[in-house]
Amino acid sequence: xxxxxxxxxxxxxxxxxxxxxxxxxxxxxxxxxxxxxxxxxxxxxxxxxxxxxxxxxxxxxxxxxxxxxxxxxxxxxxxxxxxxxxxxxxxxxxxxxxxxxxxxxxxxxxxxxxx
Numbered sequence: 360x361x362x363x364x365x366x367x368x369x370x371x372x373x374x375x376x377x378x379x380x381x382x383x384x385x386x387x388x389x390x391x392x393x394x395x396x397x398x399x400x401x402x403x404x405x406x407x408x409x410x411x412x413x414x415x416x417x418x419x420x421x422x423x424x425x426x427x428x429x430x431x432x433x434x435x436x437x438x439x440x441x442x443x444x445x446x447x448x449x450x451x452x453x454x455x456x457x458x459x460x461x462x463x464x465x466x467x468x469x470x471x472x473x474x
Contacts, residue, residue, distance in 0.1 A: 362445060367462040370435050373470060378432045380421055383448070383457050389426030390457075396449045397428055401442040401462060412437050418446075439466040 370376060383390040398415040402408075414430060421429040445459035 362456045362459040364460045365458055366460040369463045369465050372439050372464050372467045373434065373436045374467070375432055375434050376430075378430055380427055380429045381446075381458060383426040383428070385457070389424075390448075392420055392423040392426055392428060392448065394450050395423075397446060398449075399430070399444055399446045401437070401444045403440060403442060405443045407443075411442055414444075435464060437464055439464050 365381075367379075383392065397418045397420070399413075399418060400410055401412040401414070403411055412435070414433065417431045417433045419429050419431060421427040441461050441463045443459075443461055445456045448455045448457060
């Protein structure tokens, strides 16, 4: 099964991301996330080994039995560009990637010193 694509709205460098709740459904049925660990990385290109931002510690299970998890509010202060990400779910030795996409960070104009 291919990952669903979610492209985050553009985000201004240095601003606080307000957070988002995702619901994982497979064939219309919520995945029980209770036993899963969840991680998310942003990279400058899909095959890159360069880690631009690790959001794993900002993820929490919101309503795991109903497939819901949250990326909490966090300041995003990385270089302006389009980043690629996926969200991996691991249960034992099974790894699944159900969500992937892009996230564009744009330059802040007011505080240009954050370049």
